[in-house]
Amino acid sequence: MSNNSNYKDSSKASPSGGGLEGASSYLKDIFNGLKSLVIGLRRTFYYFTHHKEIITQQYPDNRETMNLPERFKGEVVMLHDENNEHACTGCTACELACPNATIKIITKFDITPEGKKKKAIDKFVYHLELCTMCNLCIVACPTDAIKMAQTFEHSVFNRADLTKVLNKPGSKIREGVE
């Protein structure tokens, strides 16, 4: 016990009390102390005998049955439909919204059938190693081209593997998305 000089503890029996009174309060303290220990241990043994109330998840053995919520922020992905088309116009709203320069959009000019030049994305570069999953790019996107995926096991052996190009090879912008 500490003897902090500026503190007087009234809850403790004074050691100089002595006599029968001191002895009975001493025994009472021991009895109450043991009682408090028994109460705590009773709770411990309750869980020792009630295995069903243990809620530990057996990760990674439960990968198949594990359901992460729809909004869980794992990594940014670009949505592609069955025709390998996406909705990204290359407006760089996500690039500007990102606090960490995670996103870099490289644009190119497509020639439309009418012979006009049209701006389109060449590469949507995403640096997963810089991303803090703040969701600001998703909110900023005017065409809902990107979303958060529920993957979370991102560890790789080479840091360069975390730099990803999100638009699939050969993909192009969906008709009618401006």
Add this chain to the structure above:
Amino acid sequence: MVEEIGTTTDGDIIINVGPQHPATHGVLHLVITINGETIKKVEPHLGFIHRSIEKMCESLSYRQFIYVTSRMDYLSSHINNHACALCVEKGLQIEVPSRAQVIRVLMDELTRIASHELWWGAMAMDLGAFTPFFHAFRERESINDIMEETCGARLTMNYMVPGGVMQDIHPNFQTRVKNFITLYKSKVGEYNELVTGNIIFQNRMKGIGYLSSEDAISFGCTGPTARGSGVSCDTRKLYPYEIYNQLQFDEILETGCDSFARYMVRVREMNQSIRIIEQLIDNIPEGDFQAKTKAVLKLPKGEFYQRVETARGEFGVYIVSEGGTTPYRIKFRSPGFSNLSALDHIARGSKLGDLVAMMGTLDLVIPDIDR
């Protein structure tokens, strides 16, 4: 600055606790001068996890800088984000929809419970009891699941944005929070059985780490640390923000001034948070979850300050704006820094074995102290 190892001219021994020490909750380095087993001086050394967050914020826009504050006091990240959002709204003079206000308060109180639960487990672990840590994490897990479902993350949510909240609450939110309240009420008795009533725990807490009301004020302590010394300092009561002035809850004050009083403040505060949640969970108003804001936020020229009550005390955000898209200067007033400054005072004269218990009751989160 004292020498970090060796003996002083008085024959006192200087030892180091940390920065890599399992009992210091992070990279806190304490240089302790001891005479025998009695502590003569405790000198905290900071700087091991300095990330210059305030400087970083100067290059980020008013939407972007909020996520950084989640990395300061990561156990009450919602409340930190809330303070930043409120400060920006104060500058822009945006009226936040009532639905967003209620969601924000609900999230704040859930975060407070989660933070106190973790503290309770870690506190018992500091004293050598390992099981309570898992009991605390069991209840905290259900809060984390609620957060994960609505905000998309378990610890650094970035859910509060200027003007409201980022997304509307998940359809399951109300049911799950009600389930949590039932769960919490059925399990809170175990906390008292396991730890609060335990004779070993009480003997190690009562009368240890005396911090008088005057000292608590002069060291700038806030939150449960000061309320354990009987100082009324709850920002939710004194400077109400959002809808706190319409809610029924008590400011918990204990007059013991010792470690046990600070412990009891936090345990009783969890029940008050449950009380706030119970008042709001069935009364979330309909409407927008976010006010209409401009795409690029520009604060008018001036200075803005907003304080909130985090799980550890008063957290303040001070923004100086020159009228541009990024702040000119940002200062955060973190509760942990002031609370840590009292450690030397309360530890002097006590035994080395009690130091970790005293540190535990201050509820230190090192990234909050050292930004």
